Amino acid sequence: MAQTGTIFRALVASPSDCIHERKIIPEVIATWNAVHSLSAAAIIEPVLWEMHSRPGMGSRPQEVINRQLVTNCDLVIGAFWTRLGTPTGVSESGTAEEIEHFREAGKPVLLYFSSAPVVPESLDAEQYKALTEYKKRLGQEGLYFKYETLSEFRELLQRHLAGEMIELLKQIPTTNLPTEMASSSATEQQQALTNFCADFEAFLRRLTAEWEAERDSDPHSTDDGKYIMSRAADEVLHFKSMITEDGTGVSQSLGEILKRLRTHQRHQTYIDGGVSFKTFWDEGDQLISAIREQVSKLRELSKNA
Structure with a gap:
């Protein structure tokens, strides 16, 4: 059934060395959409210059990007590691200019700096110095977060994006919301619970299929398995954040x-004849079983609601 909703556009801003962050940010956004889009009647569109920009003349390159993308976005998510980026003639870098545009417009800025180790030989001293000075200046003008690992970055962004969206959704006039979202009758609450259960079951099916496919492929390492469970943790966190009243203990169980x-993400494998390797996959099976138990609770809750 078609549903009227609101589209928020999130600009992904970073220098060229934040390759992994530029993949993680759209993934976190997609998870928010999967969990919240129906109940919030809203979605977030990640905007990346390499996907959304088009050729343009008559201005410097960053100005073209600003005109095409930046001015039409509602928030920016920025990430830095060792580089600040190329100067634009107006600002220290394109990323810095984009961030400043949002600051001047009073729009939300979610900003992160990586402190992950780097190979000294690969470090551009001038870029790192410029980044250090930029970070120091920002520290006097606002709040940013630091992270050491990509999983920590993902977890921080999940939490901060969820909080920011709560504030942005408050700004939507009630008259613009669909009629079914403007009231909270018992029928609508029942439908919301049904949708929640359906989304949770869909998540479990995806997780089970991905996990079993990797587990049964004779993997040589646990890296892909850890990635699958990292994404699962993201979704579990989102589902848990949606539960405001819980008489079944589902929220506590999800915690x-x-x-x-x-x-499980920190599980180490050793040269022990494959014992620790097998333990990793067995623990993953047990985690999926624990998640499946919550589906049964939610089904029962839906029946009795």
């Missing part, structure tokens, strides 16, 4: 599962 998923 425990989330802790186990984080521990």
Whole structure:
């Protein structure tokens, strides 16, 4: 059934060395959309210059990007590691100019700096110096977050994006919301619960299929398995954040599962005849079983609502 909603556009801003962050940001946004789009009647569109920009003449390159993309976005998510970027003639870099545009417009800025280790020989001293000075100046003018690992970055962004969207959704006039979203009758609450259950079951099906396919492919390492469970942790966190009233204990159970998923991410394998390797996959199977148990609770709750 068609549904009227609101589109928020999030600009992904970073220098060229943040390759992994530029992949993670759209993934976190997609997870938010999967969990919240129906109940919030809103979606977030990630905007990346390499996908959304088009040829343009008559202005400097960054000005073309500003005109085509930046001015039409509602928030910016910026990430830095070792580089600040190329000067634009107006600002220290294109990324810095984009961020300043949002600051001047009073739009949300989610800003992150990586402190992950770097190979000294690959470091551009001038770029790193410029980045250090830029970060120091920003620290006097606002708030940014630091992270050491990509999983920490993902977790921070999940939490911050969810909080920012709560504030942005408050700004939508009630009259612009669909009629079914403007009221909270028992029928609508039942439908929301049904949708929640359906989304959770769809998540479980995807997770099970991905996990079993990797587990049964004779993998040589646990890297892809850890990635699958990292994404699962993202979704569990989102589902848990949606539960405001819980008489079934599902929220608490999801919290425990989330802790186990984080521990699973830190699992180490050793040269022990494959024992620790097998333990990793067995623990993953147990985690999926624990998630499946929550589906049964939610089905029962939906029946009795």
